[in-house]
Amino acid sequence: MQTWWIIGAVLAMMLGNLIVRAGMVGVQMAHTNRLSTLQVLRYGIRRWQVWLGMLLLFVGIVAWISSVVWWRLELSYTLLGLSYVATIVFAWWFVGETLTLEKMFGAIIIVVGILLIIRGSGF
Amino acid sequence: MQFTVLAASIKRGVGEHGTAIRLFSSAIGLLIAGQLCYRKALLTATQHSLNSLWQVSQSLWGILGIGLILLSLIPWLALLARRQLSFFYPLWSIATIIVVLINWWWFGGGMSWQTLAGIGLVFVGVSLLFRGGHSI
Numbered sequence: 001m002q003t004w005w006i007i008g009a010v011l012a013m014m015l016g017n018l019i020v021r022a023g024m025v026g027v028q029m030a031h032t033n034r035l036s037t038l039q040v041l042r043y044g045i046r047r048w049q050v051w052l053g054m055l056l057l058f059v060g061i062v063a064w065i066s067s068v069v070w071w072r073l074e075l076s077y078t079l080l081g082l083s084y085v086a087t088i089v090f091a092w093w094f095v096g097e098t099l100t101l102e103k104m105f106g107a108i109i110i111v112v113g114i115l116l117i118i119r120g121s122g123f
Numbered sequence: 124m125q126f127t128v129l130a131a132s133i134k135r136g137v138g139e140h141g142t143a144i145r146l147f148s149s150a151i152g153l154l155i156a157g158q159l160c161y162r163k164a165l166l167t168a169t170q171h172s173l174n175s176l177w178q179v180s181q182s183l184w185g186i187l188g189i190g191l192i193l194l195s196l197i198p199w200l201a202l203l204a205r206r207q208l209s210f211f212y213p214l215w216s217i218a219t220i221i222v223v224l225i226n227w228w229w230f231g232g233g234m235s236w237q238t239l240a241g242i243g244l245v246f247v248g249v250s251l252l253f254r255g256g257h258s259i
Contacts, residue, residue, distance in 0.1 A: 103252055
């Protein structure tokens with residue numbers, strides 16, 4: 001149950017972010033002129049992808065925080081770190097973002113760094 | 124001379140990406156504050172289940188935490204309209220560093236060579252991400 005909770009939380013955060021990003025890219029593509037931050041938000045909240053993504057993101061964040069506090073710190077942080085790497089690939093695949101070696105290595109180094117921080121601080 | 128060049132390049136970088144920096148800082152700041160409040164609420168739970176998560180979310184710290192987390196999604200949304208997710212999502216790791224530093228500075232938590240090495244590695248990873256590109 002705990003493992004599935006953590007996997008579900010991380011997947012929800014990753015999927016939520018990807019869906020929100022897809023929705024917001026759609027906002028930018030629909031308008032040729034440069035939009036202000038408020039305009040971007042106003043057009044963004046009219047899209048169902050943004051609402052679905054935000055819901056998933058919120059549920060994922062809350063579930064992930066509870067998993068860190070209640071259960072398995074290392075598994076939670078490892079899976080979160082791996083989701084960074086997976087997001088780089090999925091964002092390239094589904095949203096058309098750039099995929100570079102620097103990004104991949106950067107994310108992998110961050111995962112190792114986070115694990116060292118968690119082991120060292122016991123937080 | 125070198126300091127002048129460095130200062131000028133930092134100033135140029137902040138000028139070019141000022142909005143993105145502000146949006147990211149707001150999102151991450153609110154997320155950290157929300158996380159800390161919600162953590163405080165979660166510690167009071169006697170059982171670890173979906174039901175207790177619901178009860179915790181109705182406490183004062185729980186409501187405050189949820190409110191701040193929801194608020195953090197607004198600048199995050201605006202940021203994702205302009206910048207790549209594959210660059211900014213891994214930057215959430217900065218939140219972990221800040222939480223660990225808060226724990227060490229204010230609450231006397233542990234700070235070992237492993238933690239310092241980890242923080243160094245995260246910064247190396249972030250600088251690699253910067254080289255990998257972040258604009259839309």
